[in-house]
Amino acid sequence: MAVRQGLDTETVLQAAIEIADVQGIEQVTLAALAAKLNVKTPSLYNHIKGLPDLRRLMSQRSLQDIKAAMVDAVIGKSGDEALLAAGFAYVNFARNQPGLYDAMAALPDLEDPQVKEASTQVVMFILRLLASYSLSEEDALHVVRGFRSIVHGFSSLEMKNGFRMGLERNESLRRLLTTYLRGLSVTS
Amino acid sequence: MAVRQGLDTETVLQAAIEIADVQGIEQVTLAALAAKLNVKTPSLYNHIKGLPDLRRLMSQRSLQDIKAAMVDAVIGKSGDEALLAAGFAYVNFARNQPGLYDAMAALPDLEDPQVKEASTQVVMFILRLLASYSLSEEDALHVVRGFRSIVHGFSSLEMKNGFRMGLERNESLRRLLTTYLRGLSVTS
DNA sequence: TTGACTAAACTAATGACATTAGTTATATTA
DNA sequence: TAATATAACTAATGTCATTAGTTTAGTCAA
Structure with a gap:
């Protein structure tokens, strides 16, 4: 574990947009986003400042x-x-x-x-x-x-x-x- | 404590509207609403089904x-x-x-x-x-x-x-x- | 090639919140 | 006045965002 996922801000943003378009904007949570990117929630903070x-x-x-x-x-x-x-x-x-x-x-x-x-x-x-x-x-x-x-x-x-x-x-x-x-x- | 506040659905709704108009819709939480009405959060469920x-x-x-x-x-x-x-x-x-x-x-x-x-x-x-x-x-x-x-x-x-x-x-x-x-x- | 550095992931912990289950106490009304 | 309905409560759980501190994987210079 702790495999580098090669994330960057753009990838995170894209994933968020995908969740928003498919499931609705209220489903865009850091928890859902992290799960989609195979990462734990706090890891997202390396790429975005927060929700x-x-x-x-x-x-x-x-x-x-x-x-x-x-x-x-x-x-x-x-x-x-x-x-x-x-x-x-x-x-x-x-x-x-x-x-x-x-x-x-x-x-x-x-x-x-x-x-x-x-x-x-x-x-x-x-x-x-x-x-x-x-x-x-x-x-x-x-x-x-x-x-x-x-x-x-x-x-x-x-x-x-x-x-x-x-x-x-x-x-x-x-x-x-x-x-x-x-x-x-x-x-x- | 546990003084009856005489709440009903209309009173709860009015308070929610007031919070929304003054602080914004995203501030309408059951926690804030309960505080405004001098009541604990679960008490609100006697008057509304939930958020x-x-x-x-x-x-x-x-x-x-x-x-x-x-x-x-x-x-x-x-x-x-x-x-x-x-x-x-x-x-x-x-x-x-x-x-x-x-x-x-x-x-x-x-x-x-x-x-x-x-x-x-x-x-x-x-x-x-x-x-x-x-x-x-x-x-x-x-x-x-x-x-x-x-x-x-x-x-x-x-x-x-x-x-x-x-x-x-x-x-x-x-x-x-x-x-x-x-x-x-x-x-x- | 190795050692030092950067940064991307992690674990652990906290605090806000909604919700449910079960309890207590206050009105109402028979 | 006793019985009932119900409005409040406490306690507990689960989800979520966020922060602090740690580990580890790449990167780059000597």
């Missing part, structure tokens, strides 16, 4: 991956088409990695500098999608808040079984996003 | 209170004005009772019949607000999903310090809701 630190790492990774998914989705697209694609990419990320997404959403506060930075990256990405709309800086920031509220709210409700009617979910999302975009295009 | 049961009760109450707040907000209003008022009432509820709101949002699943019923009440309320729009049943259900996504997403992000730019938040919400409603009103 709060692990959750912080998960939040940060979640934001980075969501941004990457959106960046990929908008390749070759612009305007409404790009925003629609980004919105779907966001929601599909939450669908594919519910535990990791939850880790981001469940973070009590976004005080940590690195998490804050990852969050800022998401905001700046959306701002760039809005560049072609010729909005004032203030207007654009309100729209970013709107867009994020929409995709996060939809993801969150869908994930928690909040949509119980037998209604096509992608159609709901498509309508939500296009309705909002249509509202933006009308010079009230 | 999961308490959380279920909190979710249910949260949904009921949100609906009540929206019902109150739309008195004497109809159409867009009513939806806007209901949206603000929803978000203001989350602002005033962040812990209770979190209890609802943090519930892993909405399987419980009573929670489900409370959730259905919210959906049916919004459907009634949409009655004057002459939408098909299917269209109306998509709009309900949209509306809920918007207000929940906004509440959730705001609560988690997700909006960090120095931008008026009520203005963001007002624009989000009115933009969506404007999009609805345009016969694409």
Whole structure:
């Protein structure tokens, strides 16, 4: 025993994400994580500072991956088409990695500098999608808040079984996003 | 010692809500709750089945209170004005009772019949607000999903310090809701 | 090759917490 | 006033996170 498992922070993080996605975020305990990695719980402290630190790492990774998914989705697209694609990419990320997404959403506060930075990256990405709309800086920031509220709210409700009617979910999302975009295009 | 405290389920629930709103949902432990009520932890089991049961009760109450707040907000209003008022009432509820709101949002699943019923009440309320729009049943259900996504997403992000730019938040919400409603009103 | 060092694993211990079983004591009510 | 129901209790167990201190496996320089 006491065989070196060759762990590092990234491996621990990956295992935590896997537990979160398969069993749910509340099952991400150091005990479960250690068992999965064939190690005793205290050994994890060589790679992470503790459970709060692990959750912080998960939040940060979640934001980075969501941004990457959106960046990929908008390749070759612009305007409404790009925003629609980004919105779907966001929601599909939450669908594919519910535990990791939850880790981001469940973070009590976004005080940590690195998490804050990852969050800022998401905001700046959306701002760039809005560049072609010729909005004032203030207007654009309100729209970013709107867009994020929409995709996060939809993801969150869908994930928690909040949509119980037998209604096509992608159609709901498509309508939500296009309705909002249509509202933006009308010079009230 | 062993003085009767006159506890009942409602009193326990109220105390839990108070802890949640003041200290955060993660501080709602049976230990903290018992201390607040001048009782030992096991005594709580005379009134609630356990921690999961308490959380279920909190979710249910949260949904009921949100609906009540929206019902109150739309008195004497109809159409867009009513939806806007209901949206603000929803978000203001989350602002005033962040812990209770979190209890609802943090519930892993909405399987419980009573929670489900409370959730259905919210959906049916919004459907009634949409009655004057002459939408098909299917269209109306998509709009309900949209509306809920918007207000929940906004509440959730705001609560988690997700909006960090120095931008008026009520203005963001007002624009989000009115933009969506404007999009609805345009016969694409 | 060996010796020293670094770091990754370990054991042991503590403290917070939820939960259950079984007991005591206080109201209520017949 | 006696009997019953029940709200509180104590005691015990098990899970978990965390810290301190120890052992041991790789690494690297002499």
